[in-house]
Amino acid sequence: MKKAAISTFCLVIIIIFLGFSPKADMPGPDTQKLWDYITQESPYKDWSFWKDHAGMQPGNAPHGPFHKVYVNEILLNATAVPVPYGSIEVKENYNQDKKFTAITVMYKIKDYNPSAGDWYWVKYSLTGKAGPYGKVQGCIGCHAVKADNDYITIHDIK
Numbered sequence: 001m002k003k004a005a006i007s008t009f010c011l012v013i014i015i016i017f018l019g020f021s022p023k024a025d026m027p028g029p030d031t032q033k034l035w036d037y038i039t040q041e042s043p044y045k046d047w048s049f050w051k052d053h054a055g056m057q058p059g060n061a062p063h064g065p066f067h068k069v070y071v072n073e074i075l076l077n078a079t080a081v082p083v084p085y086g087s088i089e090v091k092e093n094y095n096q097d098k099k100f101t102a103i104t105v106m107y108k109i110k111d112y113n114p115s116a117g118d119w120y121w122v123k124y125s126l127t128g129k130a131g132p133y134g135k136v137q138g139c140i141g142c143h144a145v146k147a148d149n150d151y152i153t154i155h156d157i158k
C-alpha cells in the first residue's frame with residue numbers, strides 16, 4: 001500500500017516536472033528540426049505579427065519586394081534587447097507578383113554564436129530545403145547595421 005502511494009507520488013512529481021520544464025521541446029541548430037518545429041509542432045502561421053509590421057509589407061533586396069514576418073510568443077513579448085533565447089522570426093518572401101518564393105528564419109539559440117547575437121540563420125525553399133544556414137556571414141553582415149536592436153530590422157524592440 002505504502003509503496004504504491006510513494007510510486008504514485010513520484011509519478012505525479014515527474015509529470016509536473018515535465019509539464020513545466022521550459023522550452024524543452026525547442027529544437028537545436030538543425031535545419032530539419034527547426035523546419036518541423038515551425039511547420040508542425042508550433043506552426044508559424046498561428047504566430048503573431050508585430051502591430052507596426054502586420055501582414056504583407058513592401059521590402060528590399062535581398063529578400064524581395066514583399067514579405068510577411070511572423071514572430072513567436074517569446075519574441076512578441078520581448079521588451080528589451082537582447083531578446084530572449086527561443087525567439088524566432090519567420091519571414092515569408094514574395095516576388096513582384098506577390099508569389100510566395102522563400103522563407104528566411106532567425107532563431108535565437110543560447111551560446112550558438114555569441115559574437116553575433118546568438119542567432120541561427122536559415123533560408124528555406126517552400127518545401128523546406130535549407131541553404132544557406134547557420135552562422136551565415138552574408139545575413140549577419142547586413143543585419144549588423146541593427147546590432148543595437150539585436151539584428152532585427154523591421155521593429156524596434158526598445
Ligand code: HEC
Binds near residue numbers: 061105122138153154
Ligand atoms: C543585404 C542585406 C541583407 C542580407 C544579406 C540579409 N538580410 Fe534579412 N533583412 C534585410 C532587411 C533590409 C530586412 C527588412 C525587411 C525587408 O526589407 O525585406 C530584413 C529582414 C529579415 C527578417 C525579418 C526580421 C527582421 O526584422 O530582421 C529575417 C527573418 C531575415 N531578414 C533573415 C535573413 C536571413 C536568414 C538572411 C541570410 C540568408 C538574411 N536575412 C540576409 C536585409 C538583409
